[in-house]
Amino acid sequence: xLRSLAIAISMYSRIPMPQFEWKEKDMRYAICFFPVVGLIxxxxxxxxxxxxxxxxxxxxxxxxxxxxxxxxxxxxIHADGFIDTADAFxxxxxxxxxxxxxxxxxxxxxxxxxxxxxxxxxxGFSHQAFEVCVRRQFYCIFAAFILARSLSGLAAVTxxxxxxxxxxxxxxxxxNRNMAAGILACQAIVIFIFMFIANWKTALGFLICSVxxxxxxxxxxxxxxxxxxGDTEGWYLCIQExxxxxxxxxxxxxxxxxx
Numbered sequence: 001x002l003r004s005l006a007i008a009i010s011m012y013s014r015i016p017m018p019q020f021e022w023k024e025k026d027m028r029y030a031i032c033f034f035p036v037v038g039l040i041x042x043x044x045x046x047x048x049x050x051x052x053x054x055x056x057x058x059x060x061x062x063x064x065x066x067x068x069x070x071x072x073x074x075x076x077i078h079a080d081g082f083i084d085t086a087d088a089f090x091x092x093x094x095x096x097x098x099x100x101x102x103x104x105x106x107x108x109x110x111x112x113x114x115x116x117x118x119x120x121x122x123x124g125f126s127h128q129a130f131e132v133c134v135r136r137q138f139y140c141i142f143a144a145f146i147l148a149r150s151l152s153g154l155a156a157v158t159x160x161x162x163x164x165x166x167x168x169x170x171x172x173x174x175x176n177r178n179m180a181a182g183i184l185a186c187q188a189i190v191i192f193i194f195m196f197i198a199n200w201k202t203a204l205g206f207l208i209c210s211v212x213x214x215x216x217x218x219x220x221x222x223x224x225x226x227x228x229x230g231d232t233e234g235w236y237l238c239i240q241e242x243x244x245x246x247x248x249x250x251x252x253x254x255x256x257x258x259x
Contacts, residue, residue, distance in 0.1 A: 001029065008033035012149075014075040015040065028176055032183045034153040038145035041070050046142045063126035067119065070145070070241070081234020082118070083111035088224070088231075090114070095226055099163060102231045115238075122242045128249045136199040137248055140206060143191050143198075144244040150188040151210060152237045155228060157181050159218065162227035205251040206244055213240050 006017040007030040045066060052062050071079060088098035090110035101108075129141065157177045195203035217236045221228050228236075 004028070004030040005033045005036060009037060009040075012037045012077060013040070013073050015073065029180060029183075031153050031156060031180050032187075035146045035149040035184070035187050037074065038147070038149040041073050042142040042145040044069055044073065045145070046138075049138060049142075059127050059130035062130045063123055066126050066130075067122055078234035078237045079115060081231040082238040083107050083115050084231040085111075085229075085235035086114035087111035089220070095162075095224070098225060099229070102229060118238060118242055122245060125242075125245045125249050129245060129252075132252050133248055134199070134252070137202045137252065139198040140195045140202040141244065141248055143194055144206060144241065147188055147191045147195075147206070147210070148237055148240045148244070150184050150191065151214060151240065152233055154181060154184040154188065155214070155217065155236065156233055157184070160222070160227040162221070162225040162229050162232075201255055202248055202251050205247040209243050209247040210240070213243050 003020065004027070006020075007027065009015050010017040011030070012034060048065060048069070049062075052065075084102045084104075084107070087108040087110050088101040090108075091098060091101055093101070129137075133141070157180045192203060192207060195206060213236070217228075217232075217239075221232050225232065
């Protein structure tokens, strides 16, 4: 299990891990440890949030650091997937051509443009969250890094793949998919319970948000590609994390207006 943990952290972050040969038995449950990367990000974000409350820092500075932390911890692997997927989706080509575009190491203007737009939305709502959201809402926001990866892992082992090879397939082909799906689903449920204890209104918003984005992910990938890939997993994760921040701010405004 420790080897599976090390593989998951090595694959999805820039955190140094012991080097060893990746064997089939070590890969079997590696996907189950994907949310640990989210846990690490959430802890770092929480510690910096505590520090930011004790020293003067503008909300814009806090928001910029908040967005930078996941990119630095992961090395931008999910951002790369988002850009490649956005390039493919915007190409208006057939499925085979879109998959070729996603394999191309070069990036196109459409992918960069979509990622800039996503970052601007994320930055704007993060800034607003640091201005208005209460402490217990931030507990949900930090936990959302774990939740997003639990749902992303769940999608990886349950949804149809668009191709028989690739980074995603090399990571999950030896997995016990039924067991992994059960573990990842339980992780998501535990995080939702924590969120409901911390702030039930934000938790409810995140639950609705998770369902809607997950359905959108399934619809978009099945229509465009006939399934998911490693790149679309990054695309989904980036959208999900941004959607959680948007939801947190919306929940705060609705709470002021109606609750």
